[in-house]
Amino acid sequence: MKKLTSGVFIVILAVAVLVSACAGPATTPVTTPAATPTPGITPSPVATPTPGVTPSPGATPVASPRPSPAATPAASPKPGEPTPKSGGHWVHVLPHVPGTALGNTREASGPTVMSVHLVLETMVYLLADGTMMPRLATKWEIDSTSAQPSITFFLRKGVKFHDGTDFNAEAVKWNLEFIREGVHAATMVFIRSIDIIDSHTIKVNFTEWLNTLPATVGRFWMISPTAFQKNGLEWIRWNMVGTGPFTQVEYRHEVRLVTKKNPNYWDPGLPYLDGVTYLYITDDMTAQAALMAGEGDTLHNRNQKLAKELFDAGFEVQAPFRGINMLIPSSKDPAEPWSRVQVRQAAEHAINKEAIGNAFGYGYDIAAYQVASPFNSAFNKDLKPRTYDLERARQLLREAGFPSGFRTKMIVHPAADRNIAVAMKEDLAKVGIMVDLEFPEIGAFTRFQRGTHYGLMYTPVTETVNFQSFFDLYIREPPNWFHSMAKPAGWQALLDRSRKTPLPDPVLLQELSKMVFDFASVIPITYAVSSWSIRKGMRNIGIEKVSPVWEPEARSVWMETTVRR
Amino acid sequence: MITYIIRRLLLAVVILFLVTVMVFFGMRLLPGDPILLLVTSVEAEGLSIEAYEKLRKEHGLDRPMVVQYIDWLGGVVQGDLGNSILRRTPVIDEIMQRIPITLHLGATAYIIGLLVGIPAGTICAVRRGKLIDTIITVLANIGITVPVFWLGIMLIYLFSLELGWLPVQGYTSPFVDFWRSTKQIILPVFCMSVWGVASLTRQTRSSMLEVMNQDYIRTARAKGLTESMIIIKHAMKNGLIPILTLAGMGLAMIIAGSVIIEMVFNIPGIGRLLIGSIINKDYPYVEAIVLIIAATVLLINLLVDLAYGWLDPRIRYG
Numbered sequence: 001m002k003k004l005t006s007g008v009f010i011v012i013l014a015v016a017v018l019v020s021a022c023a024g025p026a027t028t029p030v031t032t033p034a035a036t037p038t039p040g041i042t043p044s045p046v047a048t049p050t051p052g053v054t055p056s057p058g059a060t061p062v063a064s065p066r067p068s069p070a071a072t073p074a075a076s077p078k079p080g081e082p083t084p085k086s087g088g089h090w091v092h093v094l095p096h097v098p099g100t101a102l103g104n105t106r107e108a109s110g111p112t113v114m115s116v117h118l119v120l121e122t123m124v125y126l127l128a129d130g131t132m133m134p135r136l137a138t139k140w141e142i143d144s145t146s147a148q149p150s151i152t153f154f155l156r157k158g159v160k161f162h163d164g165t166d167f168n169a170e171a172v173k174w175n176l177e178f179i180r181e182g183v184h185a186a187t188m189v190f191i192r193s194i195d196i197i198d199s200h201t202i203k204v205n206f207t208e209w210l211n212t213l214p215a216t217v218g219r220f221w222m223i224s225p226t227a228f229q230k231n232g233l234e235w236i237r238w239n240m241v242g243t244g245p246f247t248q249v250e251y252r253h254e255v256r257l258v259t260k261k262n263p264n265y266w267d268p269g270l271p272y273l274d275g276v277t278y279l280y281i282t283d284d285m286t287a288q289a290a291l292m293a294g295e296g297d298t299l300h301n302r303n304q305k306l307a308k309e310l311f312d313a314g315f316e317v318q319a320p321f322r323g324i325n326m327l328i329p330s331s332k333d334p335a336e337p338w339s340r341v342q343v344r345q346a347a348e349h350a351i352n353k354e355a356i357g358n359a360f361g362y363g364y365d366i367a368a369y370q371v372a373s374p375f376n377s378a379f380n381k382d383l384k385p386r387t388y389d390l391e392r393a394r395q396l397l398r399e400a401g402f403p404s405g406f407r408t409k410m411i412v413h414p415a416a417d418r419n420i421a422v423a424m425k426e427d428l429a430k431v432g433i434m435v436d437l438e439f440p441e442i443g444a445f446t447r448f449q450r451g452t453h454y455g456l457m458y459t460p461v462t463e464t465v466n467f468q469s470f471f472d473l474y475i476r477e478p479p480n481w482f483h484s485m486a487k488p489a490g491w492q493a494l495l496d497r498s499r500k501t502p503l504p505d506p507v508l509l510q511e512l513s514k515m516v517f518d519f520a521s522v523i524p525i526t527y528a529v530s531s532w533s534i535r536k537g538m539r540n541i542g543i544e545k546v547s548p549v550w551e552p553e554a555r556s557v558w559m560e561t562t563v564r565r
Numbered sequence: 566m567i568t569y570i571i572r573r574l575l576l577a578v579v580i581l582f583l584v585t586v587m588v589f590f591g592m593r594l595l596p597g598d599p600i601l602l603l604v605t606s607v608e609a610e611g612l613s614i615e616a617y618e619k620l621r622k623e624h625g626l627d628r629p630m631v632v633q634y635i636d637w638l639g640g641v642v643q644g645d646l647g648n649s650i651l652r653r654t655p656v657i658d659e660i661m662q663r664i665p666i667t668l669h670l671g672a673t674a675y676i677i678g679l680l681v682g683i684p685a686g687t688i689c690a691v692r693r694g695k696l697i698d699t700i701i702t703v704l705a706n707i708g709i710t711v712p713v714f715w716l717g718i719m720l721i722y723l724f725s726l727e728l729g730w731l732p733v734q735g736y737t738s739p740f741v742d743f744w745r746s747t748k749q750i751i752l753p754v755f756c757m758s759v760w761g762v763a764s765l766t767r768q769t770r771s772s773m774l775e776v777m778n779q780d781y782i783r784t785a786r787a788k789g790l791t792e793s794m795i796i797i798k799h800a801m802k803n804g805l806i807p808i809l810t811l812a813g814m815g816l817a818m819i820i821a822g823s824v825i826i827e828m829v830f831n832i833p834g835i836g837r838l839l840i841g842s843i844i845n846k847d848y849p850y851v852e853a854i855v856l857i858i859a860a861t862v863l864l865i866n867l868l869v870d871l872a873y874g875w876l877d878p879r880i881r882y883g
Contacts, residue, residue: 099651099845107653186616237653253652253659254841255736255833281734281831282841285718289733290831293725443597443846450601 084539088559089275093287093296096550097254097280101237105175105221106182114300114550115278116221118259119162120242123153123172124218125553128320128545130377130465130504132215136167136222136243142214144502148192149209151217155200159266161224162247169202174225176204176217187216210499212469245271245555254280265555272558291315291533294563298541299533300550302415307531308362315533319364320544321373322530323462325416327424327523330454330484337406338455339486344520346396347456348386350431355388356423357526364531368524370517371470378467378509383517393431405432409455414442420525421458452484460528462548466504471495471512475521488519537561566874570867577863584859585641585852589634592848599650599846600626624650637852646856647849656853660835664857666736667834670826671819674754678761678815683808685762686769687796690777701766708763717756717829724752734831753830757823761815768811772804779803806873813869817862 096111108116123137132140137153159167173194180188190213195203204217227241240248243266246259260275279296281287284303291299292313301307302322311317327347329338337343353367369385372378397403412421418439425435435456440448448457464470474481477492494515498508516522530550532543537560543552600620621627625636640647646657685705689698725733732749739746776782777800785795824836835854842850 097841101652182616252833254837283828283831286721286734286829286831289721289726293729293733295733295735440596442844443595443599445597446601447596447598450598 082539082560084272084556084558085560086272086274086558088273088562089277090273090298090538090554090557090559091277091279091296091565092298092300093279093281093290094300094550095280095282095284095287096300097282098257102248102251102257103223103240104182104233104237105179105223106184107237108221113221115257116240116242117244117551118246118257118276118278118554119240119244119248120221120223121244122219122221123155124215125546125551126215126219126465126548128375128465130215132218137218140214140218142502144209144211144500148205150203150205151214152197152201152203153218155202156266157200159243160264161227161243162241162262163224163227165224165226167222167243168199169196170199171222171225172202175220175222178223178225178228179220184220187213191217208500209502210468210472211501211504212466212472212499214503215466216469246273246276249275254282256280267555271555273554276554291535294535295565297535297538297559297563300530301533302528302530304360304362304364304529304531307364307529307533310533315535316538317531317533318541318543319529319531321375321463321527322548323460323528324368324371324373325365325420325458325460325525325528326368326371327410327525328453328457328459328482328485329520329523330452330456331486331521332452332484333454336454337400337402337408340400341520342396342400343402344523345386346393346400346431347428347433348520348523349389349393349396350433351424351427351523351525352388353525356420359423360417360420361526364529365526368527370513371522371524372467372509372513373463373527376463376465376467377504377506378470378513380510380513380517383514390430397431397433402432405434407434407436409436409438411438411440411445411448411453411455411457413445413457413459414439416458416460424458424525449481450483453482454484457482457484458525463527467509467513468499468504471509472499475516485521486519487521488515491515491519535563537563570871573867573870577860577867580863581856581859585638585856586634588852588855589637589848590630592843592846592851593630593633595846597846599848600624637849641856646853649849650847651845652847656849659838659850660853660857663833663835663838664820666738666832667820667823667827667836669739670750670753670757670832670834671823673750674757675761675815675819677754677758678765679812681758682762682765683769686766686771686808687773687801689766689770690773691792691796693774698770702770705763705766705770708759709767711759713756713760714825714829716759717752717826720752720756721829736830736832736834749830753826753832756829757826764811765808765815768808769804772807773800776800776804809869809872813865813872817865820858820861 094114096114098112098115099110100107100112102108102112102116103120105120121136123135124132124140125135127133134156136156136159138156139154141152141154143150143152153172155167155169155172161167161171165171173196176188176191176194180191190206190208190210192205192207195205197203206213222242223236224241227239228236231239238251245262245265245267247262248257249260250256250258257278257280258275259277261271261273265271279290281290284301284306287296287299287301288306288310290296291310299306299310304319307317307319329344329347330336331338331344333339353369357365357367369387370380370383372380394403397405410421410425412418418437421437421439425437428435445459449459461470461474464473472495475485475487475491476495477487479485491512494508494512498505498512501508532541532552534541539558539560540556541552542556543550546553600617618627625633628636637647646655646660648654649656649659652659685701689701692698721733724731731751735749737746737749773796782795782800785799786792790798820835822836823832823834824840826832827834827837828840835857838850839854841847842854
């Protein structure tokens with residue numbers, strides 16, 4: 001009987017292992033042509049047109065079920081398109097749990113801002129190509145050249161906060177002064193004064209002009225000063241009172257944010273939906289299952305494999321670029337091999353980015369050869385990419401004095417795909433660069449991000465549509481991030497010149513891209529996407545049209561079909 | 566007995582103190598800065614040194630660690646477990662919201678473990694060698710070895726996606742919507758109870774087999790007592806002593822053992838809060854939750870030890 005028991009047990013266990021090993025579809029990249037980027041769009045009322053861009057010449061078409069990003073603003077339905085219907089409650093699944101308070105704009109940062117846009121609004125919003133579009137401000141005038149640079153916002157009339165109080169110049173001034181302290185203090189130091197011209201005109205005067213300031217200042221969230229003064233800071237931290245298309249009903253930490261339609265929204269006829277719930281599910285598999293079971297309508301995720309599986313299961317997937325995965329060599333320390341430009345260039349030649357993008361991007365990520373994506377005005381199409389070339393890599397290492405290679409380490413961001421780190425390690429080993437991988441948790445990693453490191457750092461970095469912000473934040477002297485990154489001679493002077501133009505100048509930005517490329521301050525690996533998986537029947541999510549990629553125009557979303565829950 | 570209890574309580578205080586010291590200093594010595602995690606922003610222009618130092622000061626992180634610990638300990642003694650670094654709210658508020666959720670699932674799984682595991686083990690012992698014994702033993706062995714997270718995923722796949730009978734995730738209070746709550750907890754409770762049922766089955770079987778071979782059981786049979794009376798009145802009480810130890814451990818693990826299940830089924834319980842707080846370096850949450858878990862484990866161990874005395878009159882505490 002004992003033998004029978006053991007035998008039965010072994011058989012059942014073996015079957016269980018086989019079943020679990022076979023569970024789930026095997027995914028291989030789909031071999032469809034790569035998406036062609038859309039040429040530059042027509043200008044907004046005040047913004048400078050953005051020139052069209054073309055993809056890197058080194059990029060081979062990569063399997064991509066991803067549709068090409070459109071850069072036109074949300075528009076009325078064209079003839080033949082269905083007319084939006086009112087009604088329905090949208091349930092959006094996302095893993096980004098707000099970590100800080102919601103309504104206290106002094107604190108709100110990181111994942112929190114991915115949720116607040118339903119209830120709070122800003123004076124302007126950005127399209128995917130960086131064009132500023134009106135929202136609570138209908139137009140603006142920039143004075144970048146006088147001794148006292150400024151921007152004047154003309155505010156939309158007839159807008160009310162959710163508590164019934166008026167949105168006006170006084171409210172804007174209060175908000176801007178409110179956030180002087182807190183996480184946005186570094187931006188606010190550039191504001192010299194704020195003048196109320198009339199009830200719906202406000203002038204923000206700067207100490208100096210930076211072309212990132214209009215979009216930054218224009219995109220601070222607006223809360224009701226009356227609600228704050230009446231209820232106090234502690235209350236406002238968890239109760240958002242804005243002008244948005246939806247009002248806050250309930251917020252449960254790590255569970256959900258529930259909102260309902262704002263019946264007094266300033267844009268007549270909008271929003272279409274009766275409400276929106278953001279459902280926070282941190283586990284990828286659970287999130288996927290929830291979407292497939294109909295417990296959510298959309299899923300925002302950074303997991304390309306999951307996006308591919310959902311695409312195969314019949315969901316629509318929008319996958320706008322959100323940033324770049326890149327290696328940052330510690331190039332400042334003269335004792336480090338990475339201080340030599342030939343070594344950095346050699347490493348780039350040694351890494352097979354096309355293969356990495358194909359294998360781990362599931363058709364979404366594409367190989368990167370410069371820091372700006374092909375859809376950004378900072379993308380320099382004249383740069384000859386450092387493609388995969390082991391012989392060239394070895395030659396450069398010999399020139400740098402490392403004919404046999406050397407040993408180094410790579411610290412990997414917790415959110416980065418470890419498989420890519422392992423693949424790069426193997427690639428670098430082929431030219432003698434032996435890499436020890438380290439996987440610190442996020443707390444330890446931020447210490448490297450905001451300080452020094454040795455060897456290589458592999459990290460995803462979010463792209464900003466105004467690439468000036470990207471350069472200012474990540475590649476500047478004195479550094480705020482990545483202190484071990486060396487910059488080319490003349491970098492800061494050109495960066496300072498670039499940030500002073502009235503609006504971002506693509507010529508200067510492309511020059512900066514070239515400097516970074518030539519000096520190999522960073523080694524781009526792949527452009528990464530942030531995917532939105534959308535069930536059939538959801539309309540006008542439009543995430544590829546706006547920036548950042550986690551802020552859809554919720555007011556314009558509508559449901560062709562609803563789901564009973 | 567009273568002396569014993571007092572001695573145990575005093576010892577518990579010492580153990581709790583040591584646990585808090587280890588967790589408090591351990592968390593702070595780990596690499597990473599909670600302030601940097603707090604302000605990480607994809608669009609931020611960058612945090613100035615002054616703002617950074619101000620935030621550190623606001624959260625008391627600029628003081629020496631020993632001073633921080635004494636301050637925290639003083640607060641604990643007065644019932645103040647501190648404020649979250651990220652959320653700046655008293656940690657006790659969020660913890661008190663989540664403990665009932667974890668207890669709901671954990672206690673339900675625990676009771677199922679007792680109600681199914683002990684009778685199943687007894688049946689195995691009484692019907693030793695028979696087909697029923699084989700089947701239950703095989704299932705128990707599988708239950709001991711199967712990974713909980715894998716089981717959870719498989720159950721979601723089968724019951725939620727394929728059959729559509731049960732929801733994938735979430736939690737609703739039974740006082741808000743009883744039927745919805747019941748449907749939501751079926752799968753997580755099942756997963757949580759599997760190990761308890763399996764281990765109690767095996768332990769009960771083993772324990773009861775040992776007891777059933779004792780002389781007094783033979784005497785009871787010779788006296789003409791029915792088998793059920795022998796099992797319930799004579800065998801069970803002695804057989805339960807080792808089972809009590811296991812059951813006590815299971816009770817203590819209700820909170821600690823819920824982490825994986827809460828992650829898989831997206832349940833906002835204390836386990837998930839603990840993991841998130843460790844990752845985000847929200848020290849006050851970690852310190853408070855570990856303190857609560859440690860105190861719970863110590864209390865339950867004391868109760869288990871006292872229960873031995875009730876079960877076995879030969880055991881007395883001086």
